[in-house]
Amino acid sequence: MMITQVKGSRGVLKLPVSRLAVLILAVAILCAGTAFAAAPGNMYNVDIYDGSEITRVSTLKTDAAAVLKQADIEVAENDKLVLDGFTAGQDSIITIYRAAGIEYVDLNGNAESLIYAGTVSDFLAERGITLNEEILSSLPEKTVLKDGMTLKLQNAQHITVSADGNSQQLVMGAGTVADALNRAGITLGENDETNPSLDTELTDGLEISVLRVEYQLRTEQKSIAYSKKSENTNELYKGSSEVVQKGENGVKEVTYKDKIVNGSLESSTVEAENVIKEAVDQITRVGTKSKPVTVAALKNGGAAISELSVPAGLEIENGVPKNYKSIVTGKAAAYTGSRSDKTASGRTVRPGYIAVNPKQFPYGTELWVVSTDGIVYGYCIAADTGGFVKKGKFTVDLFMNTESECRQWGSRDVIIYVL
Incomplete structure (x- = not known):
């Protein structure tokens, strides 16, 4: 915010001030105006609010238009001049809202491009629209409309957010799950998840769950089952077999990565395996030799x-x-x-x-x-x-x-x- 000081019709001094300082200045001026009135013919101060700049005029003039001319400030046809805080002869305030090209979207989604000068509250009031718990605006009511802004009316979305054993009821306009969490003051950890996902658009009645996720590694020893192999041999008759090498199970060390969701194990994945003892195959010899056919007494x-x-x-x-x-x-x-x-x-x-x-x-x-x-x-x-x-x-x-x-x-x- 910049204040320009004009003494009479002479020098200009510009000083940057914070919004809080401007507010305090404006209140002080109004209070001073109610405490005492400048005597007729005495000079008084007028602060002209024009967007992000404040111009202070010390003047004897009693007409607002003359004060603006003294400050060398022009008001265009579509600009809006607010004189509610101006009283001739008393320290006063003149507010100028500059015409801005905006886009307005109603509750039915109909979009309209138009020129308007003023605040969101002024715009809605002129259209007979009152905001309440069920009808929300995409911009705060005190927002001064500027070029390129979009003012969108939104039906309220009733959202339930559950996290850490607690639930919150939110009333919001359009947005995403991420916006709802921000409104609820919920911070996600590095591995935390939401259901539905963060980029999901809000809908009326949507229930959002925050899943607190952590990963833990654990190691277990597992048995490696031995394989069974067969070898044919004509040293044994068909239907006969013998185990020539007994099978033995092996042992391996398996490292799992457990996914813990809200304190409960949801899933596990194998991260690594290390064989401690190899399994020994069981080998069985299987006979292929045909059994003799019975022959009668030899002749x-x-x-x-x-x-x-x-x-x-x-x-x-x-x-x-x-x-x-x-x-x-x-x-x-x-x-x-x-x-x-x-x-x-x-x-x-x-x-x-x-x-x-x-x-x-x-x-x-x-x-x-x-x-x-x-x-x-x-x-x-x-x-x-x-x-x-x-x-x-x-x-x-x-x-x-x-x-x-x-x-x-x-x-x-x-x-x-x-x-």
């Missing part, structure tokens, strides 16, 4: 038909091998031929070189064949093939020395051991 004393020599490492017990990879069951026919004939794989025919489906038993596969009724064909090698493969009736075709032996064999159920 011919268990003598083999095959003329091939049994490999030295192959151990035979009761007409069947003790060591083998797998077992195939099926039917076997018999065939014969000249001893000079060649097999499909180029070998000279003889008992022990048998015909197979090469897709099932590749040439060179070592086998052991025995019929379920106790006839041992014995050690043999997949070396030939034939038309029986397409018919699909037989699994293998066994070479015999004579047709008589073939007829004697006929068709028999057999057990084929893959060596």
Whole structure:
């Protein structure tokens, strides 16, 4: 605020003063005016309030317009001159409100741009509007309207704010949750939250909760479950298994970050894990070896038909091998031929070189064949093939020395051991 002092029509002195000082000055002037009146023809002081500047005029003039002219202050057509505090011959006050371009928004949201000079209270009074608990203004009533201001009427929003075990009822105009907390004098800590969020627009009946949030770290030891693994082995029969390594649980240290809301645990997140003891896998061997098929009492004393020599490492017990990879069951026919004939794989025919489906038993596969009724064909090698493969009736075709032996064999159920 600036005071300009004019003595008569002469020098000007400008001094900055605070708003409080201006108020005290104005009251003093009015009080002085009521205590005594200047004698006719005596000079008196007039303070002219013009926006943020006060001009003090020492004058003998009795007309307000003449006083303003003496102070070299002009009043435009749309400006407003308030003379309620002016009395000729007494220390007085003249107030000037300058015309300002403002925007006015009514309760229905209708906006209007207009020119007005005066305070918010003056503006509303001229429109017959009275503010109360349910109708609020975006600007205080004593505000002097200036260029660019927006005056907005607002329906009151009844807001409930709950924090720290207490609730407050607020009546506010437009704003956000942050504005409501500010009105309620509530300060948020670094981690505190609100429901709804701070930027939420206020609505009538809105309930706001302040959530006091803190984070705490805690550490616990947790068990690490061991894994179970299986390994296939042909050293055990199918359906059999054995644990070769016992499983043991491990131990880990887990650091949690707990979210405490209003004194209660709301959630936890894992911040770090440290393995103290590794878990030991449990390993189980699972048998893949086929169990021997029951063979009837051996015929011919268990003598083999095959003329091939049994490999030295192959151990035979009761007409069947003790060591083998797998077992195939099926039917076997018999065939014969000249001893000079060649097999499909180029070998000279003889008992022990048998015909197979090469897709099932590749040439060179070592086998052991025995019929379920106790006839041992014995050690043999997949070396030939034939038309029986397409018919699909037989699994293998066994070479015999004579047709008589073939007829004697006929068709028999057999057990084929893959060596």
